[in-house]
Amino acid sequence: MKAQFFKTLGHPARIRILELPSEREHAVAELLPEVGIEPAHLPQQLAELRHANLVATRKEGSAVHYSPTSPRIAELLDVARAILSGVLAGQAELLADLRATQGEAKPPS
Numbered sequence: 470m471k472a473q474f475f476k477t478l479g480h481p482a483r484i485r486i487l488e489l490p491s492e493r494e495h496a497v498a499e500l501l502p503e504v505g506i507e508p509a510h511l512p513q514q515l516a517e518l519r520h521a522n523l524v525a526t527r528k529e530g531s532a533v534h535y536s537p538t539s540p541r542i543a544e545l546l547d548v549a550r551a552i553l554s555g556v557l558a559g560q561a562e563l564l565a566d567l568r569a570t571q572g573e574a575k576p577p578s
Contacts, residue, residue, distance in 0.1 A: 487546060494536040524536065525537075
C-alpha cells in the first residue's frame with residue numbers, strides 16, 4: 470500500500486495539485502493555470518488522486534471542487550521539500566568543494 474501511495478505521488482502535476490493551499494476547495498477551472506498541464510490531462514491526474522483517496526470532491530452545479538482528504542498530506546509534502554532542500558544543499562557544498570579543489574590544481578604548462 471505504501472509503495473502504491475508513493476507511486477501516486479510520483480507525477481509532478483499530482484504533487485502541484487496537492488501543494489495548492491488546503492484551506493479551501495479548488496474548482497477544476499482554478500486548478501488548470503496552477504498545475505500547468507494540458508486541460509485534457511487534468512481529469513486523469515485528478516482521477517488518480519481520487520482513486521488513492523488523496524482528494525475529495527464536491528459538486529456544485531456543473532462545477533466540481535477538489536480538496537485534500539487530510540491536512541497531513543501538506544505536512545508530508547513539507548517534509549519532502551525539507552529533505553530535498555537538505556540534499557541539494559549538501560550537493561551544492563560538494564560542488565563548491567570540487568570547484569575549489571580544481572582551482573588549486575594548476576594546469577600543465
